[in-house]
Amino acid sequence: MKDSKRIGIIDIGSNSIRLAIYELDSGGAYRVISEFKESARLSQKIGPDGALPPEEIQDLVRMLSHFKRICRSHEVTECRVAATAAVRNATNTEQIQETLSRETGWDIxxxxxxDEARLGFLGMIQTMDIEDGFLVDIGGGSTEISLFRQRKLVHSVSFPFGAVNTTRKFAPDGEFGEGPLKAIREMVEEALAREPWIASSPGLPLVGxxxxxxxxxxxNQRRRRYSLPQTHNYHLPAADVDELAAWLPGLPAEKRKKIDGLSKDRFDIIVPGMIILQTVFQTVKGSHYIVSGAGLRDGLFFEAFYPAVSSEKPIAEQSSDNLLALHSTAPAAHIQRVCxxxxxxxxxxxxxxxxxYSPRLRMCLHIAAKLYRIGASLLYYQYPKHSFHMIAHTRIDGLSHREMLLCALIASYKAKNRPSRRSSHSKIF
Structure with a gap:
């Protein structure tokens, strides 16, 4: 983009270290242009004295130095680097922070x-159209739970257990019998019981x-043969999670590695994370699960570089405006007339x-009219097909998966040679 700047967001998590590179133009449109990940498992590397050993700190320096070279090659001008539970809870936090800052030149x-709860909520609420619910962020070394009402954070708490340190404590070999599973549930239930507000609002969705x-x-999507490769705003029925919780722990570790959709570096920690999630859901008496593809890194970006602007526009309208600004190929007056x-x-x-029809469908029509020509940014010829693909497979925040496909179908509709794409997405409709 012309007149743009590039921003790096680095999350030093308890399980992995991630870098997201955002591009922000002078008009306020933004997008993620690259992401990188290093597996760290910091929660597993904490020594008996509670400290992160010097050699592990140097390994962390190596990862961040690698990310710095990537940022330099992408012409990143500003970078925000944040560390979470594993570093926060280590007995040598100050040493880690000082070493990383000295060796990389970044403020850590x-x-x-x-902070984690607040930033995770910020990343979620600016990308989802949801009024009330619980939010759970299960990291490698901590779990944050929040209650929000009318899109405002009401309560939040952080617990010192996550997928990685729970695995290390109860099943370091990655095998789960009845004993470890029961112990994990009891640990989570006892922690949740110390926060009475967690069980005080039954019937709300749980956003993960x-x-x-x-x-x-x-x-779950692979098992259902779900046709849209989107995780953000995916609604996950409670029965499906219960089915996974009954199936996955009983599989030997080697078989778990071969499950479609499960990366090999998560074969051991997926079970404790799932049990934590299911136990939280049962305690809050949730209605269903909703998956958020936005979280801590998005919150770090929004807070520092893209503060929320008070607007009466729904999230979906704001998100589609951002997409149009990134791929505009027609005069603004023309787009306004079509709308x-x-x-x-x-x-x-x-x-x-x-x-x-409902007001939601009217909004979908408006978004489709706004975006019908964005495919021309790839190639003018057959641009309706390109527009369909871009709308259906580019995340439009605030829309359900069905609504995104409706927008794509409306935008790409032609009286002649009508698109026959609906059949491939029949399970979403």
Whole structure:
């Protein structure tokens, strides 16, 4: 993009170290242009004295130095680096922070548990259209739970157990019998009982953050032969999670590695993470699970570089405006005219009683009219096909998966040679 700047966000997590590179243009449009990951398992490397050994600190220096070279090659001008539970809870936190800062030249933030909860909520709430619910972020070394009402954070708490350190404590070999599973559930239940507000609002959805939750989503999608490769805003039925919780622990570790959707570096930690998630869901008496593809790194970016602007527009409208700004190929006046005409026809048909569709469908029509030409940014010829692909496979925050496909189908509709794409997505419709 012209007149743009590139920003690096690094999350030093308890399981992995991740770098996301954002591009932000002068008009305010943004996108992620690259992501990188190093497996670290810091929670497993903490010594008996509670400290991260010097050789592991140097390994962390190596990873961050590698990320710095990547940032330099991508012409990143600003970088925010934050460390979470494993570093925060180590007995030599100050030594780790000082060494990393000295060796890399970056300021290293040590996030508190409350910081993690707040930033995870910020990343989620600016990318999802949801009013009330619980939010759970299961990391490698901690679990944050939050309650939000009317899109405002009400309560939050951080617990010192996550997928990695729970695996290390109860099943270091990656094998799970009845004993370890029962012990994990009891540990989580006892912790949750110390926070009475967690069980005080039954019937709300539970939004899940983190790699473990996204992995469960991918496994479920493969088993259902789900046709849209999107995890963000995926609704996961409680019965499906219960089925996975009954199936996965009983598999030998070697067989677990071969499950479609489960990466080999998570074959051992997926089970404790899943048991933590299921136990939280049962305690809050949730209605269903929702997967968020946005979380801590997004919150770090939004807080520092893309603060929320008060707007009456729904999240989906804001997100589609961002997508249009990234791929605009028509004069603004033309796009505005198309949108006005489409909505005028929709409203006239509604007033005449021809249809009784919901306001959500009116919004989908508006988004489709706004984005119908973005495919021309790839290639003008056959741009409706490109527009379909870009809308269906580019995350439009605030829309359900079905709504994204509706937008894509409406935007790419032609009276002649009508697209026959709906059949491949029949399970979503």
């Amino acid at each position: 933030e040590i996030l508190s548990g409350q 953050l983190g790699g473990g939750v996204r992995t469960l989503c991918k496994i 006005r005409t489409a909505l005028k026809l929709y409203d006239a048909l509604a007033e005449g009683g021809t249809h009784r």
